[in-house]
Amino acid sequence: MFDYHVHTSFSADSKMPMKVACETAIKNGVKEIAFTEHMDYFYPNCDLTFEFDYQEYASQVELMRSEFSKNLTILKAVEMGLHPSTFERSNHFISENHFDFVIxxxxxxxxxxLHNGDYFEGKSLERSLEIYFKTVNQYVKEYENFDVLGHLTLIKRYLHFVKSDWKTIKWENYFDIVEDTFKVLVQTNRGIEVNMSGYRYRIxxxxxxxxxxxxxxxxxxxIITVGTDAHTKHFVGNQIDEGYELLKAAGFKYVTTYRERKPSFMAI
Ligand SMILES: [Zn+2]
Ligand SMILES: [Zn+2]
Structure with a gap:
């Protein structure tokens, strides 16, 4: 089992020590874990700073590797927040440092x-969804330096701001634009992740x-990875199996893993 999306105290919104994440992963049968810390250079109206010091992060990963190498493979990874004003800076950060995997x-x-509801103000629900999918499409076309697109349909987690339920929405209305996004990812040797966080957000x-x-x-x-997006020990390795079942239901016989930004395909 591979948990390819986990945050630790290097992310502004997590207090989980990396060691606790490693211990929990081993306990829950995870063989590989990717510590995908937040790096968002543009995050308006928020008190948190979603940036981390790479050297400190890398030395902590090395320490964990030496401690847990028998039971756990640990990947250096990052969850890069995409925004056109920071594409150049993001590209620089990823290229200057050493990562196995980039979301x-x-x-x-x-x-x-999206997270505080500001996004929905003054827009109809249909318009909110359309702009969301078009913006993701634009980001994918304008910025290539990542391996998988994180949590597509994240907007579902925040529909309570507009008193809506995702089950009542006709998602097929957005399939044209999403299909185009997928084709661009495929053409550029990138993929998507299946993010299991929706379950703990009660959707x-x-x-x-x-x-x-x-x-x-x-x-x-x-190319497809599965991750919990855990920010606490309660979710490390949680429901990865369900993610693999979903992959099988969609026709996949494997899940993707990474080393040094190179994909491998593991049977599920
Ligand atoms: Zn995220
Ligand atoms: Zn995340």
């Missing part, structure tokens, strides 16, 4: 935060869920 995530859309689905994962497969997608 590219849209947390800020239309210059507004009972992965991000993205099965119809989107099927669409990705139909678009020629092969």
């Amino acid at each position: 590219g995530s849209a947390h800020i859309v239309d210059d507004l935060d 009972d689905c992965s991000l993205p869920n099965l119809p989107f994962v099927k669409l990705y497969r139909e678009a020629g997608g092969e």
